[in-house]
Amino acid sequence: MKPPKFEYYRPNTVDTALSLLEESGFDGKIIAGGQSLVPIMNMRLASPECLIDINQLHELDFIEADDDKVKIGTLTRQSRIEISDLIKNNIGLLHEAVPFIGHVQTRNRGTFGGSLVHADPTAEIPLALMASGGTVHIASADETREVQIEDFFVTYLTTDVMPTELLTEVHIPIWKGRVGFAFDEISRRHGDFAIVASACQLTLDDHNKISNVRLVLGGVEAVPLLVEGANEIMIGEELSDSLLNKVADIVTGVVDPESDLHASADYRRHLAAVYTKRILQTAYNRARR
Amino acid sequence: MGTHSIKLTINGKHYVEEVESRILLSDFIRENCGLTGTHVGCEHGVCGACTVIVNGTAVRSCLMFAVQTDGEEIQTVEGLSQDGELTPLQQNFKECHGLQCGFCTPGILMSAQDYLAKNPEPSTQELKEMLSGHLCRCTGYDGILKAIQKTVDENKQLALTEGS
Ligand code: FES
Numbered sequence: 001m002k003p004p005k006f007e008y009y010r011p012n013t014v015d016t017a018l019s020l021l022e023e024s025g026f027d028g029k030i031i032a033g034g035q036s037l038v039p040i041m042n043m044r045l046a047s048p049e050c051l052i053d054i055n056q057l058h059e060l061d062f063i064e065a066d067d068d069k070v071k072i073g074t075l076t077r078q079s080r081i082e083i084s085d086l087i088k089n090n091i092g093l094l095h096e097a098v099p100f101i102g103h104v105q106t107r108n109r110g111t112f113g114g115s116l117v118h119a120d121p122t123a124e125i126p127l128a129l130m131a132s133g134g135t136v137h138i139a140s141a142d143e144t145r146e147v148q149i150e151d152f153f154v155t156y157l158t159t160d161v162m163p164t165e166l167l168t169e170v171h172i173p174i175w176k177g178r179v180g181f182a183f184d185e186i187s188r189r190h191g192d193f194a195i196v197a198s199a200c201q202l203t204l205d206d207h208n209k210i211s212n213v214r215l216v217l218g219g220v221e222a223v224p225l226l227v228e229g230a231n232e233i234m235i236g237e238e239l240s241d242s243l244l245n246k247v248a249d250i251v252t253g254v255v256d257p258e259s260d261l262h263a264s265a266d267y268r269r270h271l272a273a274v275y276t277k278r279i280l281q282t283a284y285n286r287a288r289r
Numbered sequence: 290m291g292t293h294s295i296k297l298t299i300n301g302k303h304y305v306e307e308v309e310s311r312i313l314l315s316d317f318i319r320e321n322c323g324l325t326g327t328h329v330g331c332e333h334g335v336c337g338a339c340t341v342i343v344n345g346t347a348v349r350s351c352l353m354f355a356v357q358t359d360g361e362e363i364q365t366v367e368g369l370s371q372d373g374e375l376t377p378l379q380q381n382f383k384e385c386h387g388l389q390c391g392f393c394t395p396g397i398l399m400s401a402q403d404y405l406a407k408n409p410e411p412s413t414q415e416l417k418e419m420l421s422g423h424l425c426r427c428t429g430y431d432g433i434l435k436a437i438q439k440t441v442d443e444n445k446q447l448a449l450t451e452g453s
């Protein structure tokens with residue numbers, strides 16, 4: 001349970017971090033909060049040659065908002081997001097999701113960007129972000145680029161971020177109008193990896209008909225699953241039992257979970273439908289208020 | 290893969306040490322500094338036994354490398370009591386049977402210390418959630434919860450008398 005040897009760098013500016021990344025190529029790995037990376041290094045499931053520690057890059061630790069979006073720096077600690085009024089008032093879904101991450105003590109160190117690039121398919125921040133939409137900002141020594149969150153997750157523990165790149169910040173749109181959201185997940189014990197996690201955000205028109213909706217499920221695919229087929233059939237409808245059943249049927253049909261020690265594929269599929277109904281109802285009720 | 294020279298403060302005392310980058314903060318505290326009050330259970334962030342306060346925040350010392358704490362300030366369980374006097378929280382652990390074997394205790398004390406400083410009036414549910422980050426195989430948590438709750442109540446009382 002001790003990590004293997006590695007080179008260690010602790011840059012003070014983003015530019016230095018990016019040139020270190022460029023030099024170290026595939027051997028280099030960024031460490032931020034380390035709440036996922038250090039356990040897997042301790043277990044020797046990962047053995048990076050070189051760690052580039054970004055904890056001194058205070059310029060990447062921020063939460064800011066303008067009229068239509070909130071910007072969060074990659075190094076922002078999860079515990080800071082949890083107590084931020086700016087997040088609570090503008091991106092309630094993220095505020096609701098964060099307390100499900102690990103424990104108080106790991107959220108104190110774990111970062112926003114770290115959770116995104118680690119890309120565990122049951123992780124809370126990726127799910128919340130997929131349900132609210134947004135853009136991920138990525139930098140390398142030669143360029144900066146933006147990726148839509150829908151294109152960010154590639155597969156299990158893999159994102160669009162290349163070995164020489166650094167995720168710097170994320171912009172999340174502030175939904176306007178009659179907005180409702182909900183986040184929920186099931187795990188054996190609080191703080192464990194979720195067996196199934198679910199997030200949704202929706203808006204209603206003046207007649208209580210759904211005008212926009214994003215339902216996302218975690219733990220049922222290699223990446224957070226935006227259930228597009230289900231989202232489409234809800235537009236222009238009021239949420240009724242029959243609509244919920246139709247959506248649940250679509251979910252059961254599209255999800256393709258795996259069996260493991262914690263739950264069988266069938267059980268996960270069943271949970272996906274149960275949680276879908278539950279969070280849609282909650283989000284809808286909240287939007288109607 | 291050379292070593293790194295680091296300077297840090299633990300419980301108010303300055304340390305200057307040479308460390309290999311792969312040395313975990315938990316091992317550094319125990320082996321280089323001889324502060325064995327910080328316990329090591331799982332070494333992957335699950336049990337909470339290794340929790341210490343780094344720059345005013347309770348974190349897992351098994352999930353940090355010692356080199357990452359160059360220039361930082363750390364408090365361990367040895368830094369709680371002053372002149373041999375237990376803190377009220379420690380005293381209440383003693384009184385409420387908040388420990389049996391004591392393996393989990395240092396970590397819980399450090400978490401609770403930080404948590405109560407930031408959340409002076411937590412609900413029982415919130416305290417339970419905070420404690421979910423710690424495994425205790427002995428007490429069943431009841432004594433621990435009582436000890437922390439008692440500290441919260443005493444602090445409230447204290448604030449009242451000071452206020453009036
Ligand atoms: S030893 Fe650090 S959490 Fe268990």
Ligand code: FES
Pocket residue numbers: 387388389390391392393394424425426427428
């Ligand atoms: S007192 Fe023995 S593990 Fe908690």
